[in-house]
Amino acid sequence: MNELIASKTLNNSLTMELETEIGQSAFDNQHHKLIVNILFTQSWLVSQMKGFLQQFGLTVQQFNILRILREQSPHPTTLNLVRNRMLDKNSDASRIVERLRQKGMVERNQSEQDRRTVAIVITGKGREVLAQIDQQDDFFYSLTQNLSDTEAQQVNELLDTMRGSGTSEGRSAY
Numbered sequence: 001m002n003e004l005i006a007s008k009t010l011n012n013s014l015t016m017e018l019e020t021e022i023g024q025s026a027f028d029n030q031h032h033k034l035i036v037n038i039l040f041t042q043s044w045l046v047s048q049m050k051g052f053l054q055q056f057g058l059t060v061q062q063f064n065i066l067r068i069l070r071e072q073s074p075h076p077t078t079l080n081l082v083r084n085r086m087l088d089k090n091s092d093a094s095r096i097v098e099r100l101r102q103k104g105m106v107e108r109n110q111s112e113q114d115r116r117t118v119a120i121v122i123t124g125k126g127r128e129v130l131a132q133i134d135q136q137d138d139f140f141y142s143l144t145q146n147l148s149d150t151e152a153q154q155v156n157e158l159l160d161t162m163r164g165s166g167t168s169e170g171r172s173a174y
Contacts, residue, residue, distance in 0.1 A: 052139050056129055061091045062100055066130055069106060069122035076119030
């Protein structure tokens, strides 16, 4: 880990310090800076994704739902499962699925066994759009190109640790 810090210190031309980006002179401590840095980076990533996905007529949340449905395919998926797996837990999954249905990218079918349950499946059109996005993997690489594979793995491991050893509940800060 010290080698990572040393190599980044020597090669500061690749990095943009958080203090400069947000115009803040100092933080109370490194933990406070970390939280602000994660939130700032998340906002930057979402902004980049929005711009990229716009050419496909998708929002970040719609893209997330299509990926969930593709992974579940060919099996139908419930709205509850989609909600549980979404990255943005505050999104209105039902409304987003309806917009995808209107675009012809998903189908909603009422379950024959339980009329209260709606089965959702990705359509061929939804798969085609995801295939087009998959072909542009250079965009996704560009978001993390300043990190080596080893550094990316370290960041992933540290974030998993921060959330509580990768459990979905994590540890509450309150």
